[in-house]
Amino acid sequence: MKRLFAIIAMCIGIFLCMLDTTVMNIALPAIQDSLSVNLNDLQWSLNVYTIIFASLTIPLSKLAEKFGKHKFYLLGLLIFMGGSLISAVSSDLKLLIFGRGLQSIGTAIVFPLSMTIGINTVSLTARKGVIAALGVTQGLAAALGPTIGGVLTQFLGWRWIFLVNIPLMIISLLICLVCLDWHEATEKAKIDYLGALLSMATLFALTLGLVKGRDWGWTSPGILTLLISSAIFLIIFILWEKRCQAPTVPLELFKNKEFTGSALAIILSNIFLVAVTVVLPTYFTRVQSKTELEAALLVTPITAMIFIFSPLAAFIIDKLGPRLVIATGFTLMAAAYILFTKIDMADSTQTTLTCLILGTGYGIIAGPITVLAASDFTGNLLTASQSVAGVLRQVGIVLAVAVYVTGLYTNLSTARKEAVRYIKTEVKTIDVSKTKQKTIQETAIKSLGKGKSRNKLSDHFSKAERKEIINEAYQKTLQKYPRSLSQIQKQKIYKKVKSGVEQKLAQINRQINAAVKHIKDYSVERYTKAFTKLYSYSLLVIILAICSSLLFPRKIQTVNKG
Numbered sequence: 001m002k003r004l005f006a007i008i009a010m011c012i013g014i015f016l017c018m019l020d021t022t023v024m025n026i027a028l029p030a031i032q033d034s035l036s037v038n039l040n041d042l043q044w045s046l047n048v049y050t051i052i053f054a055s056l057t058i059p060l061s062k063l064a065e066k067f068g069k070h071k072f073y074l075l076g077l078l079i080f081m082g083g084s085l086i087s088a089v090s091s092d093l094k095l096l097i098f099g100r101g102l103q104s105i106g107t108a109i110v111f112p113l114s115m116t117i118g119i120n121t122v123s124l125t126a127r128k129g130v131i132a133a134l135g136v137t138q139g140l141a142a143a144l145g146p147t148i149g150g151v152l153t154q155f156l157g158w159r160w161i162f163l164v165n166i167p168l169m170i171i172s173l174l175i176c177l178v179c180l181d182w183h184e185a186t187e188k189a190k191i192d193y194l195g196a197l198l199s200m201a202t203l204f205a206l207t208l209g210l211v212k213g214r215d216w217g218w219t220s221p222g223i224l225t226l227l228i229s230s231a232i233f234l235i236i237f238i239l240w241e242k243r244c245q246a247p248t249v250p251l252e253l254f255k256n257k258e259f260t261g262s263a264l265a266i267i268l269s270n271i272f273l274v275a276v277t278v279v280l281p282t283y284f285t286r287v288q289s290k291t292e293l294e295a296a297l298l299v300t301p302i303t304a305m306i307f308i309f310s311p312l313a314a315f316i317i318d319k320l321g322p323r324l325v326i327a328t329g330f331t332l333m334a335a336a337y338i339l340f341t342k343i344d345m346a347d348s349t350q351t352t353l354t355c356l357i358l359g360t361g362y363g364i365i366a367g368p369i370t371v372l373a374a375s376d377f378t379g380n381l382l383t384a385s386q387s388v389a390g391v392l393r394q395v396g397i398v399l400a401v402a403v404y405v406t407g408l409y410t411n412l413s414t415a416r417k418e419a420v421r422y423i424k425t426e427v428k429t430i431d432v433s434k435t436k437q438k439t440i441q442e443t444a445i446k447s448l449g450k451g452k453s454r455n456k457l458s459d460h461f462s463k464a465e466r467k468e469i470i471n472e473a474y475q476k477t478l479q480k481y482p483r484s485l486s487q488i489q490k491q492k493i494y495k496k497v498k499s500g501v502e503q504k505l506a507q508i509n510r511q512i513n514a515a516v517k518h519i520k521d522y523s524v525e526r527y528t529k530a531f532t533k534l535y536s537y538s539l540l541v542i543i544l545a546i547c548s549s550l551l552f553p554r555k556i557q558t559v560n561k562g
Contacts, residue, residue, distance in 0.1 A: 003122065014115070017107040017111040057394075062387075076113065083099045112387040195241055205229045206398075249384055256375050258373075427515065440460065
């Protein structure tokens, strides 16, 4: 029973760590308004989590081997809780970023150790079920993040996306105090401080370069320096680890075919998953006028399929073999990407079915690669394998955001230019004054990317404008008559002029509404293509990802690693 509760505690830890990688995105507008900050500055509350999580996971896991995984795990829980509390009560951006930084340090400890401790609670022959449960928890948390964030923000306020962590972490903490072995053996080998520093430098430079590439410019000196430095640090790290007697990352991990294949599959599958779970809600809110919560719920089918197929796939790899299972998963993800370029994105049924296919594909991959990444490793190899797997998952997420968000903004910029040209051409056909044409044009341009046309007729002339136009027409008409007209005659003329002007304005209104509808429909089409182009461009890469399944053996080979 203690083992079961220990595994539950590890699942809670993993769930909250992965949840906090995506839960905050959808709450950014609410946080921005509450703290009165601009979006570029606020992005650092996301960036600091990603950068520190990726940079510190490997060295902190190594320290845990030295001083005790269970003690370090409790320390990680406490740090994560402290960071969550500070983030929740923060009154300014600096405090929020500090809180998120603490959270990420806790995550860098809790995430890999949750996997290692959870796996070590059972024997080598029984570990598959535990690994599957931990793997499902990872996928579910990352995919559920936007939905949970949307629900909490809409009904309780953005601070609850952090406060919700605290009671769950307390439960995990209490279970650990009762169920974990506090007399565990520790690793007596020396700590590879240089290797730890090199791994931190590599991942820090890489993640910072990726998250800031769009803002600073991909060819800017700062980004090029970061990416080149990351590559240099990586080369030095590999050369050093080959010589080191107690390496931070034992390179023999990559001699295991299952682990190497899993490492690549972890990166690729998370890229293709996050490219949808991050980009698609943006499409629903910006183009389809959905609320943030509605947008999050529309991608929830992905989560449902991950929950169903991830554990199933983890248990069938022995029977079908890793190669076939992984190839099937990537094939389904490729099919979903093809469908995103073909379906009517405004049809929720079609998008839901496509999301179901994508979630099924990812689930089929996620379960097995979590099992395969652990392989038959034990001891420090097991800890290292889970640390590396956690880092690679973060690299995949960061790569997806960097590549797809950059591509999205490039495509949206092109779509906007095309829409503006169309607006200018269309407005010139409207039979109104140049001043009125300019007003209509400016209004149409401002509305770009703010939702689909509701096809409602609008009155484009205010009461004051109508009165001015009628009076102007009336005065022109009066000039054609003698000045001796009686008041009654003038009233008749005014009524006749007013009726004629009203008919003319109604006709112009219909013309403007037709033009506005054409403009909005054209804009929606352009903006939709801006999103779907991302998935069409990805097809070649995702097909190559299918080929990566060849790295896996046809059948699982059992080799004892220690």
